[in-house]
Amino acid sequence: MSQTVIPIHQPSADHNPDTDIACRTVEPQEKNLLRRVIDRVADHCRARSLFILHYCTGCGAIELPPTITSRFDSERLGIQPMVTPRQADILLITGYLSVKTLKRVILTYEQMQGPKYVIGMGSCSINGGMYWHSYATVKRLQEYMPVDMYIAGCMPRPEAIQQGFLQLMAKIDRGEGTAWKDYYHNYNTYLGHQQALFGPDWHTPTDVIAEARHYDLLSDNTLGEHTDLLAKFASEYVTHPIPSAKAIPRSTS
Amino acid sequence: MPQSIVTDDLDAVLHELPTLSVEQTAPRRLKVCIKAETLPALLELLKGSSGYLHLSAISCVDWPDTEEFELVYHLWSYEVKQLVSAHIWIPKQPGRFVSVYDIHAPAAFFERDIHEMFGVHFEGSPNLEPFILTEWYGPPPMLKSFNSRAYVEETFQWQQYSPEWLKELEAKGGGIVE
Numbered sequence: 546m547s548q549t550v551i552p553i554h555q556p557s558a559d560h561n562p563d564t565d566i567a568c569r570t571v572e573p574q575e576k577n578l579l580r581r582v583i584d585r586v587a588d589h590c591r592a593r594s595l596f597i598l599h600y601c602t603g604c605g606a607i608e609l610p611p612t613i614t615s616r617f618d619s620e621r622l623g624i625q626p627m628v629t630p631r632q633a634d635i636l637l638i639t640g641y642l643s644v645k646t647l648k649r650v651i652l653t654y655e656q657m658q659g660p661k662y663v664i665g666m667g668s669c670s671i672n673g674g675m676y677w678h679s680y681a682t683v684k685r686l687q688e689y690m691p692v693d694m695y696i697a698g699c700m701p702r703p704e705a706i707q708q709g710f711l712q713l714m715a716k717i718d719r720g721e722g723t724a725w726k727d728y729y730h731n732y733n734t735y736l737g738h739q740q741a742l743f744g745p746d747w748h749t750p751t752d753v754i755a756e757a758r759h760y761d762l763l764s765d766n767t768l769g770e771h772t773d774l775l776a777k778f779a780s781e782y783v784t785h786p787i788p789s790a791k792a793i794p795r796s797t798s
Numbered sequence: 799m800p801q802s803i804v805t806d807d808l809d810a811v812l813h814e815l816p817t818l819s820v821e822q823t824a825p826r827r828l829k830v831c832i833k834a835e836t837l838p839a840l841l842e843l844l845k846g847s848s849g850y851l852h853l854s855a856i857s858c859v860d861w862p863d864t865e866e867f868e869l870v871y872h873l874w875s876y877e878v879k880q881l882v883s884a885h886i887w888i889p890k891q892p893g894r895f896v897s898v899y900d901i902h903a904p905a906a907f908f909e910r911d912i913h914e915m916f917g918v919h920f921e922g923s924p925n926l927e928p929f930i931l932t933e934w935y936g937p938p939p940m941l942k943s944f945n946s947r948a949y950v951e952e953t954f955q956w957q958q959y960s961p962e963w964l965k966e967l968e969a970k971g972g973g974i975v976e
Binding site: 681 | 930931932933944945949950953954955956957
């Protein structure tokens with residue numbers, strides 16, 4: 546797995562982090578190889594046990610009962626509905642997203658634990674669909690959260706949804722289902738798009754920057770002009786003081 | 799034309815007020831056009847003497863040519879099972895009218911809705927906070943002068959599309975079903 550665990554105790558000054566418990570120096574390549582093998586095994590297992598968050602927007606919800614229940618039975622793929630975002634892996638956006646709903650979807654998405662996958666289902670989440678000229682409907686879902694896959698159609702039939710699930714599983718199995726990391730890498734951009742709709746004081750109770758630091762996913766675009774606004778409006782919601790984009794040393798990973 | 803549905807009670811009410819026109823539009827529907835200032839009196843009389851207890855909706859129409867809002871109050875009687883639609887016209891500027899919340903309590907929601915969608919201000923309405931459009935900062939969006947398409951072009955970006963993707967899908971055995 547690519548997440549590094551934060552050490553409980555602070556390492557002393559003479560501690561070399563590249564040694565193992567027997568003080569043997571571990572080759573960086575060896576460490577990476579082991580990590581990669583574990584990643585592959587974990588991805589392989591993960592692809593076979595996915596939980597969809599039981600949350601539906603728009604009219605696509607009507608295609609999910611046959612997909613999940615006995616007719617098409619997605620449980621044979623290991624995909625089941627789950628009631629809370631904290632235990633779910635897949636966020637299925639099943640139709641048009643109004644700006645108001647998008648706010649709730651972002652709150653939900655941020656509560657889900659990584660690795661998490663977003664599937665945009667139906668034309669409306671792709672380009673607004675039949676609501677393309679509506680002032681209240683969001684046009685491109687991927688501006689606000691990283692999307693792993695779109696399933697086109699109005700609405701896609703359960704067969705198409707199953708096909709999408711199979712492709713997503715194959716993608717995760719290959720270790721390519723990493724779109725969720727992009728939310729941390731480019732949090733500034735995503736937050737900027739959100740602020741364009743919800744106003745500059747928009748914030749969520751989730752401390753995304755601290756999570757990015759925890760997962761070691763801080764990059765050049767995690768912090769920026771948009772996250773600077775968080776310090777102004779969201780300071781009581783975050784556990785860590787929000788560093789300014791200029792003040793923080795950026796990791797090169 | 800079916801038999802007139804204007805009962806004696808209703809007739810008495812309509813004679814008390816300077817009514818512009820009364821027209822039966824369907825077997826159980828009556829369209830009453832009145833002057834705006836007599837509307838509260840009409841609702842009061844209808845409620846008191848003819849049993850039109852249920853204000854089922856207030857609708858609003860924006861007429862850009864005459865610079866007027868048309869407000870339609872739909873009243874249903876459970877006794878005679880008829881609907882009276884009272885039409886009034888108010889000028890768009892300043893776009894103010896009195897609330898009928900004190901006569902029909904459900905009017906509060908309808909007035910709040912019309913206030914956010916059309917910008918009509920109802921004096922005496924208990925709450926005119928944003929109701930559905932809590933994430934909206936623009937002008938009232940149901941006005942004819944609001945150009946939804948221009949707003950969308952300005953606010954949102956369009957999805958990129960490449961015809962190559964369809965070829966990819968077709969190579970996998972999918973594609974558009976003729």
